[in-house]
Amino acid sequence: MLEISQYEAMAMLDLQEGExxxxxxxxxxxxxxxxxxxxxxxxxxxxxxxVIDRYNVLREDVAEKIITRDELLANAPEQYDGYxxxxxxxx
Amino acid sequence: MEYFVTKFDESxxxxxxxxxxxxxxxxxxxxxxxxxKIFGNFISPVEAEAVRKLKAAGIVIAGRTLMNExxxxxLFELKNSKYGxxxxxxxxxxxxSGAVAAVAxxxxxxxxxxxxxxxxxxxxxxxxxxxxxxxYGTVSRYxxxxxxxxxxxxxxxxxxxxxxxxxxxxISGHDPKDGxxxxxxxxxxxxxxxxxxxxGADIKIGIPSNIENGLWESATAVSLLGFAPGVETxxxxxxxxxxxxxxxxxxxxxxxxxxxxxxxxxxxxxxAEGYGDLRELYTxxxxxxxxxxxxxxxxxxxxLSHDNYLKFYDKAMRVRRLIRDSxxxxxxxxxxxxxxxxxxLCGIPAVTMPLMTIAAAPGREDILMAITGNK
Numbered sequence: 001m002l003e004i005s006q007y008e009a010m011a012m013l014d015l016q017e018g019e020x021x022x023x024x025x026x027x028x029x030x031x032x033x034x035x036x037x038x039x040x041x042x043x044x045x046x047x048x049x050x051v052i053d054r055y056n057v058l059r060e061d062v063a064e065k066i067i068t069r070d071e072l073l074a075n076a077p078e079q080y081d082g083y084x085x086x087x088x089x090x091x
Numbered sequence: 092m093e094y095f096v097t098k099f100d101e102s103x104x105x106x107x108x109x110x111x112x113x114x115x116x117x118x119x120x121x122x123x124x125x126x127x128k129i130f131g132n133f134i135s136p137v138e139a140e141a142v143r144k145l146k147a148a149g150i151v152i153a154g155r156t157l158m159n160e161x162x163x164x165x166l167f168e169l170k171n172s173k174y175g176x177x178x179x180x181x182x183x184x185x186x187x188s189g190a191v192a193a194v195a196x197x198x199x200x201x202x203x204x205x206x207x208x209x210x211x212x213x214x215x216x217x218x219x220x221x222x223x224x225x226x227y228g229t230v231s232r233y234x235x236x237x238x239x240x241x242x243x244x245x246x247x248x249x250x251x252x253x254x255x256x257x258x259x260x261x262i263s264g265h266d267p268k269d270g271x272x273x274x275x276x277x278x279x280x281x282x283x284x285x286x287x288x289x290x291g292a293d294i295k296i297g298i299p300s301n302i303e304n305g306l307w308e309s310a311t312a313v314s315l316l317g318f319a320p321g322v323e324t325x326x327x328x329x330x331x332x333x334x335x336x337x338x339x340x341x342x343x344x345x346x347x348x349x350x351x352x353x354x355x356x357x358x359x360x361x362x363a364e365g366y367g368d369l370r371e372l373y374t375x376x377x378x379x380x381x382x383x384x385x386x387x388x389x390x391x392x393x394x395l396s397h398d399n400y401l402k403f404y405d406k407a408m409r410v411r412r413l414i415r416d417s418x419x420x421x422x423x424x425x426x427x428x429x430x431x432x433x434x435x436l437c438g439i440p441a442v443t444m445p446l447m448t449i450a451a452a453p454g455r456e457d458i459l460m461a462i463t464g465n466k
Contacts, residue, residue: 002393010392011348012355013385014374023386030167030344030390034403036337040410047408048415050241051227051438051453052271059267071136077362084357089369 002028094189094198097121098154109153110145110258111193113204115162116245117234118142118152125236126158126186128379129354131361139234140269141203141245141262148261153199156189161238161351163383164188165210165432166343191215194248201258202248205232207239208343209431212443215248219445221463223247223255224431226453227438228273230259231266239346240271242435252442252463256284259456273454282457294322294461296449297423299329309427309447322462327426330417332433334410339432341394341407348391351384411436420452425462 004024008015015023069082078085096114103109112118115125117135124130142152164186188211190202195218206212212222223246230245237243245262249255265272296313313324356362356376363375380388394403415437418426427447428434434441434450441450442459451458 004389007389007392010396011385011388012352012370012373012377013380013388014371014378015385016378019382019385023382023389026167026386027389027393030340030386031393034337034341034394037334037341037403037406037410040331040334040406040413042406042409042413045409045412047405048412049408050271051415052273067136075133075136075359077131077356077360086357087366087369087372 002031094156094192094196095154096124096157096189099152101151101153103151103153104149108150108200108258109198110150111154111156111190111199111202112139112142112152113156113158113188113190113202115158115205115236115238116142116155116203117236118155121155123155123236125162125238126160127354127381127384129351129361129377130359133360135234137234140231140266142234144262144264145203145258150261154193156193156202156204157186158188158190158204159186159210160381160384161236161347161387162205162207162211163238163343163347163387165208165213166340167383167386188214188248190248191218191220194218194220194250200250201254203245203258203262204248205235205238205243205245206431207242207244207435208339209435209443209448211248212246212431212441212448216443216445221249221252221255222431222443223249223252223259223456223459224434224441224443225259225263225456226273226440228269228271229263229440229456231262231264231269231272233266233268237350239343240350241342241346242438244435252444252460255442256456256460260284282454284457284460294425294458295325295423296322296462297325297327297419297426299332299426299429300326301328302332302429312446313427325423327419327423329426329428329433331410331414332429335414335430335433335436338407338410338414339436340390341403342411342436344387344390345394345404345407346391347384347387348389348395351380351388354380415439418450418452420455424455424458425449425451 073079076084117123117139119138123135190204191214193199194202215222247255247258355373361379366372366375428450431443431448439450439453440456442463
């Protein structure tokens with residue numbers, strides 16, 4: 001059995017009682033399903049990272065204005081004086 | 092059922108088509124949330140390239156439609172998959188596709204959505220509709236809220252394949268704003284859809300004989316649909332199919348968990364109230380995710396963690412190659428597949444219709460159109 005609290009912390013979640021048990025059960029079921037891959041023989045097979053076997057698409061290194069500062073901040077939950085506002089991070 | 096998140100009351104000029112797009116496709120100045128509360132009052136600052144192209148073609152956007160949070164429906168319970176059922180999780184807050192309902196109930200002529208699991212395709216087929224999933228890299232994903240980048244691809248819910256392929260022609264094409272697109276000059280790029288016709292052409296459709304569930308219906312459908320002139324069925328085998336479901340789940344969870352790390356309550360979207368420090372701000376805010384997304388976030392953390400990376404994530408990527416390379420498009424032009432998810436894993440085009448999904452080689456939407464569109 002997996003200990004769910006480890007993955008809960010890694011995923012930055014704060015599960016409620018009840019929800020934690022429900023999701024723990026499901027995570028364990030899922031994990032059991034993943035174990036099926038053990039029998040797959042991948043000797044000499046490279047990982048398929050992208051289905052497009054292509055090179056990187058690059059553009060000229062020229063600055064473009066895609067979005068303005070005001071437009072960007074318009075979706076911020078809290079802002080102050082043109083910056084994102086967060087709780088204090090230093091003691 | 093209710094299917095609009097936002098309905099636009101625009102007048103429709105005579106002869107113009109009406110589209111709806113799902114909640115993950117951005118329309119500038121309108122909300123977009125991928126079905127998630129985590130977006131709060133987010134307003135799209137940009138217009139999705141696919142939407143821009145539709146509007147430029149005179150198509151009216153009738154609204155944005157409901158979707159399951161980040162498109163996770165079907166991920167933990169792959170319908171029509173014998174192997175999926177063993178693993179199935181009971182339905183948790185599944186929202187039916189508003190895109191499918193809107194087209195089925197004639198609120199739109201077609202819909203665009205990002206069906207990376209194949210669940211929307213199956214839902215469309217249940218309503219007598221079609222879903223066209225293009226080759227990975229065909230339609231620009233600029234302005235699409237990402238879920239699973241290695242499979243994300245905008246497709247079309249439509250009433251007939253020929254109409255769907257017409258729409259695909261409009262929305263497809265290289266866009267420098269999407270870094271993973273088929274190069275227009277590349278040999279494996281999409282073929283002109285005019286080239287292949289059924290009359291006189293001999294199109295071979297592979298029918299996997301080792302898959303039982305549902306495929307007999309498909310085989311019957313292939314012969315019943317009047318394919319006789321020019322179509323030949325070929326017995327084949329679908330290798331490694333038993334791994335499709337775990338590979339899909341591992342890759343989707345890994346990519347989803349990575350993608351949703353950006354939803355932290357700082358830069359945009361929802362922020363919870365009543366937090367003390369920064370960590371509490373993150374965790375309380377992220378409580379807004381639904382159960383599927385939380386599960387995917389934790390499963391993703393699991394498969395990407397140091398102890399499990401090679402065993403699960405790396406292995407899943409290798410098996411993904413095995414699955415893709417086992418398709419034998421030198422023996423057939425298209426293949427009936429038991430679940431639309433295979434086409435997503437392999438990045439190949441597919442049409443899901445009532446009774447079956449047919450997939451073709453990368454870039455060969457023309458074959459699919461010949462099979463389905465010119466009857």
